[in-house]
Structures are given as structure tokens and as C-alpha cells.
Amino acid sequence: MNNIQLSKSEVTNIFDDFEKKNILIIGDVMVDSYWWGSVNRISPEAPVPIVLVNKREYRLGGAANVALNIKKLGANPILCSVIGDDNEGEVFLNLLEKRNIKPDCIIKSNNRPTTLKTRVISNEQQQSIRLDTETDKLINLKECIKLKEKILEKLDSIDSLIFQDYDKGVLSKKFIQDIIDEANKRNIPTIVDPKRKNFNSYKNSTLFKPNFKELKEGLGILIEKPITIEKLRKVSNSLFDKMNISITFITLSEQGVYINDGKEDFLVPTHKRSIYDVSGAGDTVASITALSIASQHPINLLAELTNIAGGLVCERVGVVPIEREWMEKECIRIFSGK
Numbered sequence: 517m518n519n520i521q522l523s524k525s526e527v528t529n530i531f532d533d534f535e536k537k538n539i540l541i542i543g544d545v546m547v548d549s550y551w552w553g554s555v556n557r558i559s560p561e562a563p564v565p566i567v568l569v570n571k572r573e574y575r576l577g578g579a580a581n582v583a584l585n586i587k588k589l590g591a592n593p594i595l596c597s598v599i600g601d602d603n604e605g606e607v608f609l610n611l612l613e614k615r616n617i618k619p620d621c622i623i624k625s626n627n628r629p630t631t632l633k634t635r636v637i638s639n640e641q642q643q644s645i646r647l648d649t650e651t652d653k654l655i656n657l658k659e660c661i662k663l664k665e666k667i668l669e670k671l672d673s674i675d676s677l678i679f680q681d682y683d684k685g686v687l688s689k690k691f692i693q694d695i696i697d698e699a700n701k702r703n704i705p706t707i708v709d710p711k712r713k714n715f716n717s718y719k720n721s722t723l724f725k726p727n728f729k730e731l732k733e734g735l736g737i738l739i740e741k742p743i744t745i746e747k748l749r750k751v752s753n754s755l756f757d758k759m760n761i762s763i764t765f766i767t768l769s770e771q772g773v774y775i776n777d778g779k780e781d782f783l784v785p786t787h788k789r790s791i792y793d794v795s796g797a798g799d800t801v802a803s804i805t806a807l808s809i810a811s812q813h814p815i816n817l818l819a820e821l822t823n824i825a826g827g828l829v830c831e832r833v834g835v836v837p838i839e840r841e842w843m844e845k846e847c848i849r850i851f852s853g854k
């Protein structure tokens with residue numbers, strides 16, 4: 517049950533404030549490829565469906581999808597990453613241009629491919645198979661130095677910074693700590709969407725946002741169901757002690773989100789929705805989180821906003837960004853009780 521009451525004008529002010537923010541996104545980018553078609557028969561060669569492809573589509577994925585979410589909400593994303601010097605890299609740059617996202621901090625590498633995830637979607641919404649082309653090896657020292665230089669050039673003009681980690685090699689432990697140290701010197705809040713390899717590398721960050729699976733794997737713990745606020749509070753306190761972070765924010769899929777800033781905490785349940793695809797929901801949550809932290813929203817409002825946005829994108833098939841008009845309308849409905 518939502519406990520926040522806001523008028524229509526107050527909700528609009530939230531989104532108007534987002535438009536003034538500059539958000540730096542660092543992490544692994546990718547191209548999401550979709551092959552859409554229909555299935556009418558099974559292959560005579562193997563017990564697999566034959567998909568008759570009628571449409572192909574490319575979308576921005578990974579950290580680039582976070583940038584696109586931020587762009588769609590009216591703010592200014594600054595995307596920093598490494599792609600391959602290949603055809604998929606050109607597709608990626610064309611997608612950025614189409615979305616009016618500047619490629620100033622994108623580095624081309626001869627040592628790695630651009631990550632490509634190809635999903636075959638049959639009968640409008642059923643994913644038949646996914647094919648991944650990628651590497652998870654770390655970028656080399658020269659690329660790391662170049663990327664860090666580009667980031668440092670931008671730090672004095674941003675309102676918050678996101679580490680969007682997919683374990684594909686852009687982010688290493690030393691690189692992460694160097695950037696967090698530089699951000700902390702400038703009082704820039706850092707938001708972390710971690711994966712397993714670097715889970716423990718984000719010490720001294722502002723907000724740490726694992727999902728429940730990442731939390732269990734990263735801490736090497738077993739949390740028995742039912743998940744309660746008392747259990748989450750205990751785990752959150754462990755993260756505070758271990759990593760010296762300011763806010764823990766745990767996404768719990770269909771059970772909602774949990775947030776704790778060391779003074780108060782909230783377990784916010786999801787709103788009832790028709791869920792078709794959870795792809796990209798974490799990216800949307802990260803983007804709203806960064807904008808809310810930059811806007812200095814109270815943590816219960818941050819949790820409510822991300823919960824709404826994450827649920828909305830799950831109603832669509834494939835990786836899709838949140839739209840301001842779409843989200844604002846839903847926030848007005850929920851927060852005003854109308």
C-alpha cells in the first residue's frame with residue numbers, strides 16, 4: 517500500500533526537476549537484437565520450433581539502456597564505455613545518434629567485440645532462444661587509462677554517477693575505487709548496480725543496489741523465505757559494516773524493493789501488473805535511482821518511484837526504456853489516489 521500522497525502538480529515538479537540533471541553512466545554497453553516471427557510447426561531436423569522471421573530490430577542495452585532511460589525522462593545522460601571496432605559497434609553508435617545521446621565518452625577497441633544479445637521472439641511475446649556474442653575479459657591498461665581520462669573530464673559537471681556493471685570487463689576493482697574516490701572528493705553521489713565479480717569492490721559508494729540473487733551470491737549467504745523486513749535489515753547492516761556505503765537498496769522482483777539509509781528503512785511492495793518481460797527493468801530502476809538521489813528525494817519516495825517504473829517496463833516485451841509521460845501519468849494515479 518502506497519503511503520505517499522502527492523498532488524498532480526507535485527508529481528509534475530518531480531519530473532521537471534529530473535530534466536535539470538546531468539547523469540554520468542559508466543559500465544558495460546551492448547546491442548540488443550530482436551528477431552520477431554511466428555511459429556507454426558516443429559523442425560523435422562530436431563525437436564525445435566521453426567520461427568518464420570518477419571521483423572528484425574536493434575535496441576540499446578546494458579549501461580546504454582540506462583542512458584536511454586535517463587534521456588527519455590528529460591535529463592542529460594553522459595555514457596562512458598568501451599565497444600568493439602566492428603559492425604555491431606557501428607550499429608551501437610548509430611543507435612546512440614538516433615536517440616540523440618552523445619558518443620563523446622565511448623572508446624573503440626580492437627581487442628574485443630561489441631556485446632550483442634540476440635533474442636528470437638515468436639508469436640509476439642514468447643522468447644524462443646537467446647544468442648550472446650561477447651567477452652568478459654578486462655579492457656587493457658591503455659583503454660582503461662583513456663576511459664578514466666574521459667570520465668575525469670566530465671566529473672565537475674554532473675549531479676550523480678552510475679556504475680552499471682554486467683561483468684563484461686569494462687569495470688575493474690582499481691578502476692572502480694579510483695572513480696569512487698574522485699567522485700567523493702567532489703561530493704558526487706555514486707549509485708551502484710553490481711554483478712558478482714566486482715560485488716565487493718564498491719566500498720565507500722553512496723547507494724548500493726543489488727537484486728536479491730546478487731545479494732545472496734555476493735555475500736555468500738542463505739536467506740530463507742519468507743523474506744521479511746527484519747531479515748533484510750540484518751543483511752543491510754552487514755553491507756553497511758562491510759562496504760561503508762550510505763544506502764542499501766535491494767530489489768526483490770515480485771516482492772518489491774527494500775531501502776535502508778541507516779536511519780530508517782522501507783519494504784515497498786509491488787503494484788499488481790501483467791508481467792511480460794523483466795528484461796531491462798534493473799536498468800530503469802538504476803536510472804530513476806540516480807535521478808532521485810541527484811534530486812535529494814527522501815528514500816521512501818525514491819523506492820516508490822523505482823518500484824512504479826520497474827513494474828511499468830515489465831509490461832512491455834523486450835528491453836524498453838521508461839517514458840516520462842507514461843510514468844508521470846501512473847505516478848499521478850498512485851500518489852493522488854485517483
